Amino acid sequence: MISETHKWKVAQRASPQKLSSSKGIFQLGRGILIGSILPIILLVGWEIAARMGLLAAHLLPAPTIILEKIISMYQDGSLFGHISITLTRVFLGFAIGTVAAVVIGAIVGYAKTAERLLDPLFQAIRSIPSLAWVPLFILWMGIGEPSKISLIAVGVFFPVYLNIVAGIQGVDRKLIEVGRIYQLTPYQLTKRIILPAALPSFITGMRSGLGLGWMFVVAAELMGASEGLGYLLVVGQNTYSPDTVIASILLFAILGKITDAVLKWIERRSLKWQDSITNQG
Amino acid sequence: MLNVNRLKRTFNHDTAGFQDINLSVKEGEIIGILGTSGCGKSTLLRVLSGLDKQYEGTISIENGSNNQIGMMFQEPRLLPWLSVKKNISFGLEKEKRNTDKYKTYLDLVGLTDFENHYPKDLSGGMAQRTAIARALITEPEILLLDEPFSALDAFTKMQLQDLLLSIWQKKKTTMILVTHDIDEALYLCDRIFILKGQPGEVYSEVSVEKQKPRTRGDAYLSKQKAHILNLLNVEKKAAGEQK
Ligand SMILES: Nc1ncnc2c1ncn2[C@@H]1O[C@H](COP(=O)(O)OP(=O)(O)O)[C@@H](O)[C@H]1O
Ligand SMILES: [Mg+2]
DSSP states (O other): OHHHHHHHHHHHHHSOOOTTSHHHHHHHHHHHHHHHHHHHHHHHHHHHHHHTTOSOTTTSOOHHHHHHHHHHHHHTTHHHHHHHHHHHHHHHHHHHHHHHHHHHHHHHHHOHHHHHHHHHHHHHHHTSOGGGHHHHHHHHHTTSHHHHHHHHHHHHHHHHHHHHHHHHHTSOHHHHHHHHHTTOOHHHHIIIIIHHHHHHHHHHHHHHHHHHHHHHHHHHHHHSOSSSHHHHHHHHHHTTOHHHHHHHHHHHHHHHHHHHHHHHHHHHHHTTTOOSGGGOO | OEEEEEEEEEETTTTEEEEEEEEEEOTTOEEEEEOOTTSSHHHHHHHHHTSOOOOEEEEEETTOOTTOEEEEOSSOOOOTTSOHHHHHGGGSOHHHHTSSTHHHHHHHTTOGGGTTOOGGGSOHHHHHHHHHHHHHHTOOSEEEEESTTTTSOHHHHHHHHHHHHHHHHHHOOEEEEEESOHHHHHHHOSEEEEEETTTBEEEEEEEOOOOSSOOTTOHHHHHHHHHHHHHHHHHHHHHHHHO
16 A cells, blocks of 8 residues: 555656646747747738738738727727627627527437437538528528527537537446446436536537637628628728728637637636546646 | 345346345355356346346345445446545535545545545556445445456555455445455455356355454465365366266
8 A cells, every 4th residue: 555655656746747837837938939930920921021012902911000900990999899799799699509508418418218309300400501590590580689699509509519418428337327326316417427427528519619609600790780890891891991801800810719718728627637638747 | 134035137038147146144244256257246236236126036135224235346436527535425415425524434545645636646556445435435234346456456456455354344344245366255255155157156155264364375265265266167167068
């Protein structure tokens, strides 16, 4: 026993310290540095090419012009409005889609009859390319908020749903038996074993759902909106101002990245028990 | 304490599982079930533990309280999202789960400093210690053990056999230990049932009349070992003659 404990402690001491140590930050910094070499070269090249007139300004303006556009939108106050309306739509659609997927996914994953009843239907609906819903939703609900948010919710629903069902059905039978030894009721079994075991898969689903949510908000806002980043795209196109279009593309990218980072952070925090490559050291 | 009468659970038209098992286990006894792989030992424990309810025959347990049966599997089967202490407390009622009752059992299995570790950070032996603590904390009347040490290296295995024995000396828990390791059975058990056949039946019963703790490989145990080997050999010959 002593030797075993000892062995473990030695192993722990020998393993690299937590990422918060200076060495970890250094490595992280170096990763960012290496990763940004190419984008910086491209940006500088683009700027020079634009200034020298090699790129047509009405097609591809210089990065500084795009930056100026963003700053001017910030200064006249319109930037905040567009960003917040788009974020609200994504957030509401994401929340509704996720909740629906959790409820239906949990039932389908857990009850065999519900699976036989519902799953074929969902699989069939899923094979419709999601953007094909857009005109139908606009017909049903008009071009107001409900149709946009429903569209995003549909996009979010499927990846979350599929991952939850797969997660629940993939729970190790051996762990369920542990619950049965302690005579857990079906409710306790779900809460104490099935849901925690399905959590990694659920979070994966949420992350890909969020990605689709961003795609769908663009589609929804392109179809008809008077505010939002997608609306900016349309305005930019109609007023022949590529700087507006590229500025909103850039903002979409940044917001998408930030929201995904939030989910990734939640993932790291709630799955620190997982024995995976990212958790080593 | 536990009485089993004409117990039967078979699969594939009576070609696997076990049948005609009669056992009576006294309080505080350690019973060994020894047999080659595939003769229905795990199936027997699954039936006794209530995991498998499609059996024939009767199982009766005296002074049956609620959490009367504990089970340990060949693998630790810890819940990976729970720390060691939460894994140990897993089988307790909700109110007791957040008390420090686990501490007694954590110390008992020698994992005092590891309460906040996750299963991924434990060695095989430590994980199995955690599983022992989890099985004991509900104070089961009978503890069923399905080859609990067979996946461990020889040294860790001996340490855990000694641990199990010291727990038995403190708590006098009734145990049924399934194993295919003759030395393990002789070291720990008061009576050993030898299963053979497909489906498995009790072929012979061997009593180990020796005070515990025993010395590994002493003359008496060696003699019993030879006896058991002989019984298993006879089984082989019989099987050969049938062909
Ligand atoms: N649920 C089941 N359905 C069909 N056959 C089974 C089932 N469970 C076990 N068996 C069969 O019963 C036999 C005995 O299994 P088991 O009890 O695990 O043996 P042991 O633990 O002694 O090695 C094996 O041949 C196995 O394939
Ligand atoms: Mg077995």
